[in-house]
Amino acid sequence: MTVKLTSDPAANNDWHMAYIGLGSNLDDPRAQLDEACRRLGQVADVEIVTVSSYYATPPLGVLDQPWFINAVAALRTRLAPEDLWDVLFRVEQEMGRVRKQRWGPRLVDLDLLLYNTEIIHTPRLLVPHPEMPYRGFVLVPLAEIAPHAYHPVLQKTAAQLLAELAPEAKVAVKHRGFV
Ligand code: ROI
DSSP states (O other), rough: OOOOOOOOOOGOOOOEEEEEEEESSSHHHHHHHHHHHHEEEEEEEEEEEEEEEOOOOOSSSSSSSSSSSEEEEEEOOOHHHHHHHHHHHHHHTTTTOOOSSTTTTOOOOOEEEETTTEEEOOOOOOEEEEGGGHHHHHHHHHHHTTTEEETTTTTTEEHHHHSSSOOGOOOOOESSSSO
């Protein structure tokens, strides 16, 4: 966990790397992801470094729902993990996400996947995201933009986790923008 020791502006160059998973399967999912990225990019102390391709992925959990569009964004941030999580939650809420059904359809879902190589367990936050190693819809876009991103619990890179994933969990079709 990062602890802010001082408000001295000279200490302000402590930027952290974070990876965010984005998903949507309602109301023009690609536009939802565009909008989520736009909003994240406007947050003070958050800079979007890279956004992966958008991938069409079959739903995991409740199967009887539309395919998702998923992506991963690499961020540079001065925010502490809990503050970044608050930002993700706020963007979800402001974009009108309503949690109706567990594992059900969603307008926009923003997950904090990795924060530096820290292991964080607080009542609200588990980082690395516990489901990340089993989800092709996370690992495919993550390995695209950051194959060397490191999972500090499993001590493996994104590329290694993806290589170990069962083929049926890897289904993620790169979205070329004309479907
Ligand atoms: N399935 C896919 N393909 N993509 C998601 O982002 C996603 N998110 C979820 C559940 C409902 C578990 N399934 C998903 O939260």
